[in-house]
Amino acid sequence: MLLDREPVLAAALAEGRLDPIPAPLDLDMPVARRLRLERRALALRVAIGDLAGVFDLSAVTQQLTGFADHALDTAIRTAIEERTPGAEPRGFAAIALGKQGSGELNYSSDIDPILIYDPDTLPLRPREEPEAAAVRIGKRVVELLQARDGDGYVLRVDLRLRPSPEITPIALPIDAAISYYEAQALPWERAAFIRARAAAGDIALGRQFLDTVRPFVWRRALDFGAIGEIRGISRRIRDHHAQGQAFGPGYDLKRGRGGIREAEFFAQIHQLIHGGRDPVLRAPATRVALARLAEAGWIGGDEARALIESYTLLRTIEHRVQMIDDRQTHALPTGDALERVAWLHGLDGSAALLALLAPHVAATGRIYDALDDGAASGLSHDPTRLDAELAEAGFAEPEPARQRIAAWRAGAYPALRSSAAQAALEAVLPTLVPALAAAPEPQAAMLRLDSMLERLPSAINVFRLLEARPALATLLAAILSHAPTLAEELARRPALLDGLIDATALAPVAAVDALIDRMRAGEAGLDYQGRLDHVRRVVGELRFALGAQIVAGTSDPLDVAAGYARVAEAAIAVLAEATIRSFADVHGRVPGSELVILALGRMGGAMLTHASDLDLVYLFTGDFTAESDGAKPLGATLYYNRLAQRVTAALSVATAAGPLYQIDTRLRPSGAQGPLVVTLDSFARYQHEEAWTWEHMALTRARPVFGSAPARAALSAVIADVLTGARTERDVVGDATRMRADMAAHKPAKGPLDAKLLPGGLVDLEFATHVVQLVERSGFDANLGRAIAQLVAEGRMPATMLAAHDILTRLLVTLRLVAPDAAPPGPPTQALIARALGLHDWPAVLAGLAEVRQQVTAFWHELTGEQDE
Incomplete structure (x- = not known):
């Protein structure tokens, strides 16, 4: 029990006296401990006097504030004396804000000082800069007041009310502080200075500062903009602290609607409006300010009385709450704890306490609401x-x-x-x-x-x-x-x-080389994982921006599809390079050899959707019997298979920075049953001698996307040689017909707008194009649109196929974003799709889709000899 630790006070109470607390007799006691003992004794004495009815609210808050001033002043003097023994404690002052400034501290209040100093008079050590000395003094002051031991602490100190606390030192030179408040301060800072007071340290310095900034707080002439600012403060404070503050158990006495804060701010609003002309209204204490505002006729007498009564009661109950365990809280407890608060106030229980508070809370809320003139810039809460x-x-x-x-x-x-x-x-x-x-x-x-x-x-x-x-x-x-x-x-x-x-986010994506440079930027100092995350962030932003271009209608989906592919190619280059370097740190490199990456499918054709997988084949050049030259050497085949697994992981495994791409390597020689990586020679031999028709069809859209220029050229030469005739003769038309039928049976269209899998959709167009390419040995371009254009120019495909390609591709790229289930979206999104396809409305989209599907189907049947159903 705390009273057992204060025998002098206990003895006085036993005799029916509540004597002032004597200072500790041991003058050699450390200052921080002496202040802690003084604070403990004072808080106990004040609490007993409070509960006994000897001290009213004013007496309680004045004594608590007086001690805070004393403790803060003692801490400043001690900090200066410790650093510069015998020096006059000048040039350093604490400006009290908040409840300390107005003389209204709670039992568990923080203090919110602004620390200022005068570089010309602050005591310094030899060769010490004033700023460094002031910061050290400030830190020592905070330490003396906040440090805890078995006797508790002295005061909590919050220095965040100083100008720009995130970037400024904890103590400010007086001239800089004055300049800030005269030129840069925010409206809420004007309100805070209503309760400012030179409380500790060099009081003359503190008063000089306050005298200088007084015109900033108390303006004689207020224009309508300034009044709007003040009302804006009111609305933000009210709305900000009103959430979840329904009256009842758990109600926040300070921040709740109709609470202490609203009475304070009601007074401060009127003080800011009228105090510039009438110095009498500049009282820092809330109840005094309300009384003076009523006397001057600026608020009604009934309003003032209601607010003063409410403020007095709520502050008193707040003190009851804080007496329990010295808690820094403003909320009514719940359950049995609320019963105890009621008993401390001499009431029968929580119901009686709530009944006592309710009319005062309601009155304050009603009066405070009247501040709003209905011209709020925010949205109403009503x-x-x-x-x-x-x-x-x-x-x-x-x-x-x-x-x-x-x-x-x-x-x-x-x-x-x-x-x-x-x-x-x-x-x-x-x-x-x-x-x-x-x-x-x-x-x-x-x-x-x-x-x-x-x-x-x-x-x-x-x-x-x-x-x-x-x-x-x-x-x-x-x-x-x-x-x-x-x-x-x-x-x-x-x-x-x-x-x-950035406005360029809705512009076409840069070329691959420029994208590579962007993805490499910022690599310095990053480890391998850091590089992966950096690329993921850049790719995520670019892909998201490309999708936004379609939504915003700023880009043709065909251009967006090409942009997606350039982003993917740059990511492959940067991540493959980073993975190779990381892998080589352990296993070295295989002399005369390198990794080459071949893209097929949409990636090979450089036309991706937002959701496209990347179809990749990994190859390596050089002698497969060679061995790497690192600390842990590996044979070439094992080396490149492990390296390719690492590259796949770099491109596909999600991290905190997000995922990248799904990688599909099943188009490699022998499919999923074959090794992940083969030599370029093995690939060439397989394509010449063993590959099936479907693999040659896939090869028509093959494009090297990683490797040195000579390696890419060698791989491109192999592909060209195979496609133009150096391959096993197959029944291309018959094989393609059977494959398309199998695909239709096992992978039907997802919805009525599936531009890819519907009969006459992109898959049928792709099959038809590849059949013509392989049979005619012509029109080989990895990009499907360019391949069709070449075949149309040669008279090998009808001209309608080029328009069909564009409509189907635009539709696919757009639907992957706005209707991934391929079902018709709502009318507004239908309009977006029509715009993306360059058509005037949704019926035109449906008619256009039906027409091109019919044309593609007819051409496919013409190629294969199938009959229309």
Whole structure:
């Protein structure tokens, strides 16, 4: 029991006295311990006097504040004396803000000083710079006050109210502090200085500072912009701290609606408006300020009395709460703990306590609400008014949107629960809501944003980015409306949104060499895993931006498809190089040999979709009997098979920076049953002598994407030789017909818009093109569009096939983003698809698809001799 540790006070109480606390007699006692003992004794004496009714609220807070001033002053003097013995404690002052500044400290209050110094008078050690000395003094002051031992602590110190606390030292030179407050300070800092007071250290210096910045706080003339700023502070404070503060057990006495903070801010708002002309109104203490405002006629007498009574009661109950275990809390407890608080106040139980508080809380909330003139720049918290605002913004059905916003404001998800996240949310809602309302499918956009917020670790940066870039909010709304694929990625990696800040994000993707340079940038100092993560981040941003180009309508899907392929090729180059270097550190390199990567399928044709796999074949040049020259040598075949596995992992394994690509290596010689890597000679021999028709069809879209120029040229020569005739004769038409039938049986179309697998879709067009290429030994270009164009020019394919290729490819690339299930989307997204295909409406899309499918089917049947069903 604390009283057992204070025998002098206990003896006085036994005699019915509440004597002042004498200072510890041991003058040699360390200062920090002496202050801790003084604080413990004072808090006990004040608490007993408080509960006994001897001390009213003013007496309690004044004694607690007086001790804080004494302790802070003692700590400053001690810190200076320790560093410069015998020096006059000048040139260093503490400006008290908050409740210390107004003389209203709680039992468990922090103190919020601003530490300033005068470089010309601050005591210094030889050859010491004033800034370094001031920072060391400040750190020692904090240490003396905050250090804990068996006797507790003296005071908690919060220095974050100083200007720009994230970048400034803990003690500021007086001239720099003055310059900041005169030129750069924010509106809330004006409000904070209403309660500023020179509390400790060089009081004259502190008063000089406050006298100088007084015009910054107390402006004689307020324009409407300044009044708007002040009302903005009011609304943000009210809305920010009102969430989840329903009156009852757990109610926050300080921050809850109708709580202590609202009474304080009501007074400060009126002081800022009128105190510039009337110095009498500049009282730092809340109740004094309210009384003077009423006397001057600026607020009603009934309002002042109601607020003063409420403030007095709530502060008193706050003290009761803090008496239990010296807790730094402002919330009413729940359960049995609330009963104990009621008993401390002399009430029968928690019901009586809540009944006592309820009318005062309601009165304060009602009076405080009247501050808002209805011209709020943010969205209302009132459901009826918010519904009207949402309807005005463009929501045809505002209720679902209002419910969703209410859930966000209530901190429904972890990313929304911090005070900073709530502040950022309120700031961005006026930008975000109109953007969502203007989206083609507002409710769908709202739901996808909700899903995204649910999975975000933090929403603050996203909100701040959207607030700063309203155009980005509009693009985000479109993405959320149309593109579930992109919305899913954004939910997993919200940093992808950062990539859209630059206007070039909606421009064509750079050439492969430039992309390689971008992916290599920043590699210095990174280990292998760091390089992988860096490439993943760059690729993620680029792919997301390419998808956004389709949603925004700034690029042709054919150009986007080519951009996807360039990004993938650059990623292969950079990651393969990094993997080779890492692998060589252990196993060395195989002399006269290198890894070569061949792309097939869409990657070979340099036309990917957002969801495309990469079909790759790994080869190596040189002698397969050779051995690597590293510390752990390997035979060439084993070396390259292990290396290729590492490259595949680098390209496909997901990390914290996200996934890259699915890699498919089944098109290698002998398929999945064969080795992962073979020599270039083995590949050539296999293609010449053993490959099946389907493998030669795949080879028509083969393109080397990694390796030295000579190695790529050698591989390209092998492919050209095979395709132009040096291959085993096969029944190309018959084999292709059977393969297409098998594929149709085992892999049917996913939906009515499956541009790839529907009869007459891209697969049929690809089969038809490859059959013509192999039979005619002509038109060999890995890019399907260019191959068709060449065959059309030679009269080997009808001209309609080129238009069919473009429509089907545009549709496939677009649907992978906006309708990955290949089912018809809603009307707004239908309009986006029509725009992407260069058609005027959705019926034109359906008619165009039907027409090209019919044309492709007819050509396929003409090639194979099949009859139309």
